[in-house]
Amino acid sequence: MNRESKTITPPSRTPGKKTGRRVVSGLFGLFILLALVFVGGDARKEFHLSLPGPVIGLVLLAAGFLLVERFHTRSHRHLKLHVAPVSRLLVSQMGLLFVPVGAGIITEGDVLRREWLPIVAAVIGSTLIGLIAAGWFMHRFAPKIQLGKI
Amino acid sequence: MNFPDILQSFLWTAITVACYLAGLGLRRFAHNHVLANPALISMILVAILLLTTHTAYAVYFRATWVLTFLLAPATVALGIPLAKNFAHVRQSMSGVILGLVAGSLTSLVSGVLLVRWLGGNKELALSMLPKAVTTPIAMSVAGQIGGVPALTAVLAVLGGIIAALTFRTVFGILRISHGHAIGLAAGTAGSGLAASQAAELGDGPAAFAAIGIGLNGLLTALVAPLVATIFK
Numbered sequence: 001m002n003r004e005s006k007t008i009t010p011p012s013r014t015p016g017k018k019t020g021r022r023v024v025s026g027l028f029g030l031f032i033l034l035a036l037v038f039v040g041g042d043a044r045k046e047f048h049l050s051l052p053g054p055v056i057g058l059v060l061l062a063a064g065f066l067l068v069e070r071f072h073t074r075s076h077r078h079l080k081l082h083v084a085p086v087s088r089l090l091v092s093q094m095g096l097l098f099v100p101v102g103a104g105i106i107t108e109g110d111v112l113r114r115e116w117l118p119i120v121a122a123v124i125g126s127t128l129i130g131l132i133a134a135g136w137f138m139h140r141f142a143p144k145i146q147l148g149k150i
Numbered sequence: 151m152n153f154p155d156i157l158q159s160f161l162w163t164a165i166t167v168a169c170y171l172a173g174l175g176l177r178r179f180a181h182n183h184v185l186a187n188p189a190l191i192s193m194i195l196v197a198i199l200l201l202t203t204h205t206a207y208a209v210y211f212r213a214t215w216v217l218t219f220l221l222a223p224a225t226v227a228l229g230i231p232l233a234k235n236f237a238h239v240r241q242s243m244s245g246v247i248l249g250l251v252a253g254s255l256t257s258l259v260s261g262v263l264l265v266r267w268l269g270g271n272k273e274l275a276l277s278m279l280p281k282a283v284t285t286p287i288a289m290s291v292a293g294q295i296g297g298v299p300a301l302t303a304v305l306a307v308l309g310g311i312i313a314a315l316t317f318r319t320v321f322g323i324l325r326i327s328h329g330h331a332i333g334l335a336a337g338t339a340g341s342g343l344a345a346s347q348a349a350e351l352g353d354g355p356a357a358f359a360a361i362g363i364g365l366n367g368l369l370t371a372l373v374a375p376l377v378a379t380i381f382k
Contacts, residue, residue: 033223040226052290054225055371061229062364066236087227090220094342095189096170097221098285100214102193102307104300106200107207111274111301118270119305122278126261127309127339130282131317132324134253134362135335139326142245 022085029086036061155213162213169195184314184343189285190307225286232364235357238330239365246334246361253338253362254369257282262381273298275381280374281305284341287367295378306341313340314347329355337362 039060041053049056061083068075090097105112112119172195173188180186200210211218239246258279265275277297280288285306292302317336326332333355336348345359 030223033226036226037222050294050375051368051371052225052287052294054222054290055287055368057222057226058229058232058364059368061226062233062236065230065233069233084230087230090224090227091231091342093170094221094224094284094286095173095187096167096192097217097224098289098303099166099170099189099192099196100211100218101221101289101299102189102303103196103200104207104211104298105193105304106197108298108301111271111298115270115274118265118268118274119278121268122261122264122270123281123305123308124312125264126257126278127282127312128316128320129260130253130257130339131313131320131335131344133256134249134338135317135321135326135331136249136324137252138242138245138249138331138334139328140245141248142242142328142331 025082026086026089029083032083033057033061033087033090158209159213159215162210163216165199166192166196166214166217169199184311184347187307187311187343190304190311193304193307221286221289225284225290228284228364228367231360235360238354238357239361242330245331246358246365249331249334250338250362250365250369253335254282254366254373257339258370258374258377259381262377266381274301276378277301278305279378280370281309282339282341283367283370284363285310287371291371291374295375307343310340310343313344317344317348330358333358334362338366341366 036057037054040056043049043056044051044053065076065079068079169192170188173191176191177183177186177188196210200207261278261281262275265278273296276295277292279295279297280291281302282288283291283306285303288302288306289299293299313336317332317340321327321332321335329351332351333345333348336344336355337359341363345356345363348359349356
């Protein structure tokens with residue numbers, strides 16, 4: 001009887017359980033990311049680095065990911081299972097997170113009205129220059145066989 | 151934090167999320183067109199709401215601290231795509247490094263010079279400096295070197311849109327047809343927005359775009375303070 005009831009568990013119960021597990025996993029992943037933010041901030045102060053704390057955290061995460069990929073498969077699986085999904089969520093919806101800062105543009109109305117010409121010209125000009133320089137140099141100096149053709 | 155503060159915090163955060171969802175809806179309605187950028191749309195909607203309700207920006211900014219707080223872990227999270235695609239860097243080391251350094255330095259220097267040449271002030275030049283990199287890194291770099299983070303956020307999104315709109319045409323004219331070079335350039339000069347467009351060209355361009363975003367964020371954070379002191 002007991003075994004039977006186990007085998008015919010209604011499938012409607014699984015999603016709830018899964019959601020719970022995903023939330024716990026996501027919180028664990030977020031905890032790791034936050035820990036790296038604070039480690040980065042401390043490292044910045046301690047070693048007088050010019051990099052912002054979160055960027056140091058980024059480097060530590062990438063380096064750690066590459067290290068455990070080679071030397072510690074179990075930690076690598078944990079990173080992929082718990083940190084990667086929440087990272088994907090944060091990166092894909094990053095736009096939401098900088099809305100409060102970006103809305104601060106309303107306090108800069110003066111600058112926009114007075115200096116719209118340098119703003120528009122410099123954004124367009126320097127974006128195009130950077131784009132062309134990066135594309136051309138990579139195109140020119142990367143080994144040709146390894147450049148993917150489209 | 152007393153009761154009205156919590157209520158206000160909840161209200162403004164909910165409004166911001168609602169504006170962002172509206173932006174996402176608009177983007178789907180516009181068939182994922184680059185101009186329908188959810189972040190830009192929600193910034194405009196929030197700005198209109200703040201101006202019509204006569205809310206001080208400082209009040210709104212304090213109320214939505216949760217979102218700003220999450221920016222830091224989101225920046226760290228960019229390390230995952232960088233690490234996953236790092237094998238590609240080893241394959242074409244010289245090209246990636248040269249392309250990256252060239253794209254990064256030219257866009258840093260040309261931004262400052264164009265602003266100064268056209269009569270913009272120093273604050274604007276410093277806000278323009280890091281605008282090519284992914285917005286959260288651009289903002290923290292801007293704050294560090296004496297620019298205005300809010301201005302940099304808007305400039306970064308606009309630059310990303312311009313890169314995303316033009317890169318196919320630009321590389322068509324220059325007859326650069328190598329997917330990896332196009333991907334790297336899109337990620338380096340246009341960060342997330344151009345990268346998502348480049349990702350449509352295939353897995354190779356997508357990987358190199360992710361590398362471009364991550365490495366240019368790192369390089370700009372390192373070099374921008376130096377460039378800022380030179381052009382002061």
